[in-house]
Amino acid sequence: MPPSNRLRVKEPPLQEPVNGIVQPPVWPSPNSMCRRTSVLESLKTVLTAIWQEHWAFIFRQPVDAKQFGMIHYHEVIKRPMDLGTIKKRLNNNYYRNGDQAIQDFKLIYANCFRFYKKGTIAHKAGTNLKTYFHHLLSTIDLSNEVRLPLKRKWEDAFL
Numbered sequence: 001m002p003p004s005n006r007l008r009v010k011e012p013p014l015q016e017p018v019n020g021i022v023q024p025p026v027w028p029s030p031n032s033m034c035r036r037t038s039v040l041e042s043l044k045t046v047l048t049a050i051w052q053e054h055w056a057f058i059f060r061q062p063v064d065a066k067q068f069g070m071i072h073y074h075e076v077i078k079r080p081m082d083l084g085t086i087k088k089r090l091n092n093n094y095y096r097n098g099d100q101a102i103q104d105f106k107l108i109y110a111n112c113f114r115f116y117k118k119g120t121i122a123h124k125a126g127t128n129l130k131t132y133f134h135h136l137l138s139t140i141d142l143s144n145e146v147r148l149p150l151k152r153k154w155e156d157a158f159l
Contacts, residue, residue, distance in 0.1 A: 024062075024081060026088035032096070039098030039145040043105075044090050046136040051083060053132065055125040059083045059108055076115050081107040098145050105133050 050056050061084045065073035074080070086104050088094075095101045112126030 024079075024085050026085055026094060027092050028094045035096050036093055036148045036150050037098060037145050038148060039140060039142060040090060040093075040095055040101060041148065042140045043098060043101050046105075046133065046140070047083060047087055047090065049136055050129065050132060051087075053128065055128045056083065058122055058125045059112075059129060070115075073115060077111045079107060080111060083108065093150060098140075098142060102137070109133070 051060065059082050062080055062082050063070070063073060063077075065071065081104050086101065086108075089104070090101065109126040109130040112122060112129070116122040116126065
């Protein structure tokens with residue numbers, strides 16, 4: 001199904017940092033219909049592969065602007081995103097379709113390029129993330145996203 005025909009979920013409101021960190025929501029809203037799809041399951045594998053890369057440590061948790069003295073970070077970056085948040089969202093069936101999760105992956109490196117100067121370690125890590133993500137994404141059939149039955153949390157313990 002073309003992306004234009006998919007349901008769009010309303011963007012959550014901007015959040016204020018708490019102690020230098022913005023933690024985006026990771027649970028679907030009560031009115032949201034949780035989904036599990038073939039593409040979202042494939043993106044879990046993509047996330048695992050990215051997580052294991054040595055440069056990915058920069059993106060594993062929300063940026064702590066206070067700890068690192070980046071006082072303007074949240075003025076520049078209005079919608080922070082990180083791999084840990086994506087991992088929680090995937091595990092909590094937060095996304096309605098693969099496109100939403102893909103947008104979150106892209107938001108990580110877009111934010112990185114926006115805030116960090118070219119040539120810095122963080123900017124280079126963002127370039128690695130973008131390149132590797134698109135390589136892994138090319139192995140997924142995005143044109144055939146199939147809805148899968150939801151698993152109950154306790155089922156994972158037995159599978």
